[in-house]
Amino acid sequence: MDELLKILKGICPKVDFAKEKKLIDDGILDSFDIISIVNELNEHYDIEIDVDDLEPDNFNSCEAMLELIEKLRNE
Amino acid sequence: MNIVSLLYLAFVAGVALVYFVTPRRFRWVTLLVASVINYLAYDLKLAVWLFITSLSIYFGGLLIDRQEQKYLAQLKTADLDRDGKRALKKQNERVKRRYAALVAAVNIAIWVVFKFADLFILTLNRYLSAEISLWHLMLPLGISFYTLQAISYVMDLTRGKCEVQKNYCKLLLWLCFFPQMLQGPICRYRETAPQLYAPHDFDYRRVKFGMQRMLWGYFKKLVIADRVVSLSDKIFGNSIEYQGVVFVVGALAYTIQIYADFSGGMDIIGGAAEILGVNMPVNFERPYFSRSISEYWRRWHITLGAWFRDYVFYPLSISKGAQKLSAACRKRLGPNLSKMIPTYLAMVLVWILNGIWHGAGWQFVAFGMYQGVLIVLGMQFEPVFDWIIRRLKIRTDCFSWRLWQRLRTLVLIMGGRIIFKASGLYEAMRIGWSILKIHNVWIFTDGTFFKLGLDAWNMFVLFVAVLVLLTVSILQEKGVHIREAIEKQNLVFRWGLYIAAIVTVVLLGIYGPRYDAAGFVYAGF
């Protein structure tokens, strides 16, 4: 989790990823942020986040993102 | 059917009446019949294209679903290892995507022909000195909207985000639900379809709220939009005669007009749907309170932006090709910029498409580019701005800063409006130059102000109406639910307010023979 938080902070330093639970729904992350995050996560964790995975549920909180990463890793 | 007409009101009332007395099982059929009648009433012959589109997504959906079922069956029966499963999944995706792409291509082709045939012929004529006569095709009602909506269905189906609809009639209903045919919103299947098919009972409160929302929409459309259109049409229509600050007035007028017109239409449509128990997605969220251009496009024509984001921007920016491009640029442009390159390019493409979607002409492309460039610049220069703010010790947590951001955004938006409304690219540039060079503020005091299309009385009415709109918007921005807040007040206040609103629309609305209510800005798309 800490690793993930570090990556996320590197992309959007102004956002408190640990606290926020509605990153997409409340518009805290915009589409560019998402793309940057996706690219970073793809590179770092060697997964392939697909367009199909770009659901608000998967990115609303860091926990959700971690879950997505785990799921994709196991495929 | 013009939504600003007695006929439309009667139609909605009639449909609601029939809907609520129909047995629950068949209520969705009422909506279907009403929607089909509404569509056929527009033009019998052009309706054929809607049916073609609906059939294409119906059969496309069936094909995609069949492929998915085949894949799932194979997954169960065949005994595959991890890599095998991955390969099968990839192949499944490929097949599904091919079906979806085919359906999308067919529908886009239809749309392109309707929208761009004349432009194409004109270009041919000019460059090949040909003399082909223009086709002057009339567009099927709402083609720009329902085409996108249809494509979203097959795409969502492909991504597993929605269920296949095996009942053609139900699918048709979703595609041609009558409130959304004129100006959208562009709905997603999983959002509106379940609501359309589920029977809704007559709920006093919901119906009341729906009617109130329609009334608010009529206020915006008839009292504000159709009034201020005289200003913007006159100024931009006779732009040769004007200069300087007049164009600022014109841009402001057009800015107000297009918002009041479009969001008013949305309210009428949304209110009508609400009466019938269907909640349409929000299309506007007080866009002029945005503090940046990016935010603006998340608040203006939300469903269109979301469509481009989900079906063009995301797929492009995280595709394999994008990653390859990014890698290729790393050497030249460094890691940070190279990561953003595919994003920027995808965004530019989205903006060009957005522009083209609005109109067939270079100025629309320019309009799209204008927006895109502003966003890119905003993003790239963000660290620079931050640095300036830090050095000058500007406070960013206060009202004045946020106001500055809003005003700055509004000015940029008005610039975009000028590009959109002017009669051509060259004209837009001339207007922009005129604003910068000529500062004829005296037009406000020497009486010219009241000759720009609205006399003093109408200016006054407009001013008060816009003030009302602004107040309501501010309240909404602060989270106040207007209809519910009113509900809590006393009877006399409530009824007085409703009657005052009705009287305002009837008395101060611009309609009737001596004016010609301006055609909807987004109709004919």
Next chain:
Amino acid sequence: MSLRIKRIVSAVVFLSLTVFVINWLQNLVTPKYDWPEHNRRSLKSVRSAFLEPKNSLDAIYLGTSQTFCSISPMDIYDSSHIRSYNLATIAQRVPVAYYMLRGILRRQSPKLVVIDASGFFYTQEELMVTGKWEEMVDSLPLSCYREKLDMMKDIAIMQGREDDTGYLMSAIIPLLRYHKNYKVKKEYFQEHYLHQLYQRKGYVATYNFVAVDKTEVKTAKAMLDVNDTFASDDDKIETLEDCIRANEPYLEKLRDLCHAHGAEIAFVKVPVCTNTRARGYWSANKHEMTQALADRLGVKFLDMCYEDLGLDWQYDSFDGGIHVNHRGARKISARLLDWMQQEFGLSSEPNEKLDRQWAYQSDVFASEVEYLDLELEHDLFKFFDRVEQGDYTLFTTVSNGLGDHWSDEAQRRLEALTGTKRDLRDAKNAAYISVSSHGRIIEERHGKKSCTIEATLGDGLRYKAVSKTGKGKKNGMVDIWGVDYAPEGRGIHFVVYDNNLGCVVDSVCFDTSTAELTALQETRYQYVMRERLIEYVHGRMNGM
């Protein structure tokens, strides 16, 4: 009360409240077509016509402003007991007349409908002026909703807005057309002349006369003798033929409508003068085309322009040759009545209730007419006759001296009328004022060059009268409560003040320097007088 019932009740109440407010607003902004300065009183005749008792009318007249000035149903009634109504309106188009007739025929069953050919020569473009249609749509009562909607549909088709439901609905909800009218002057929305037209039965009586160049006036007989054309080569045959073509279908419909209701239809042309002023209103070409049209439709046509009705265009017309005043109307009505009785055997069935009503209204009309006749009087001695008969206070002034034609007879009559002992034959070049009532002098003054009286009458009436000699146009003044009512011109001036109405009812100058003793009217008093007269008539009609 259960929640459901409560909600239904509150919805109904809310709806009623809204409808009530909208209706009130509608009354506020819909013009009443009653703008005195625009002389649109005539549309009130349409509203009044629908208040006539059902099936009480024997004849109906349609036509334009010339028609409503020329035909007086009350005069016709007085001579023959035939009850009729004058439904002519300003610049009435034939299609509009058709729909109006359709509306009125729901309540009435006349035996004869007479339409004046003045309205046959509107061009297709002029027919389509929507304002003329809309004013009729708004003047018809709600019970004629079918006519309103049909008219609105016709206009919508002409304008190419057939699918504008709001426009069509504005037939019944004029608010949809006039909702922007709150900016218009408030005078447009007040009702001025309330029951003025009941007793006149749609006839618009006028009471002025203006100078006419007598040399231009040819008598009808003279014209027929010399086979002279009425007017100009101004009217082109093609244009006239186009007009007839545009109007003929509706005239056919009118004819069929009348026959369907068991009524006869006839064409008529009320007289216009042959002078320059009236040029273009009628011509030999128009006469021929109308006659041909009448023959085609199988309708009888009376062209009064070629008849000798004894009209004196100097004194029988208020605008110098186009429209007649009450004196002219009498003559025309008489001729029309003759024709209707002879050609169509028109007669009336006695009906006790109706006859009583009409007799009363005739009485009221007669009392009105007394005033009109006084105003229209241009003969000095007949003027004296009339003043003697009424309860008046007379202000007599001499302006620029009497001149040479003050006769013995005139002197004698003046002495009898005012009770003066002064011989005005001495006043050929002198000034003179007298105020008298009922044959007795109240005040009198004379002077060589000028004289003035400034006094108050017994009932508080403050006045100032001045008489001067000289050469100017106006050298007499009769100022009553700050308004000068004296006429212009040389000779003897009379300002007649009615003691009952409490206002001036006539102001006339007889030019005693000429043998004809030409009369010249001053009309400033008419505004106040009309108001008083209406109140008076209104009071009497309410007593009915």
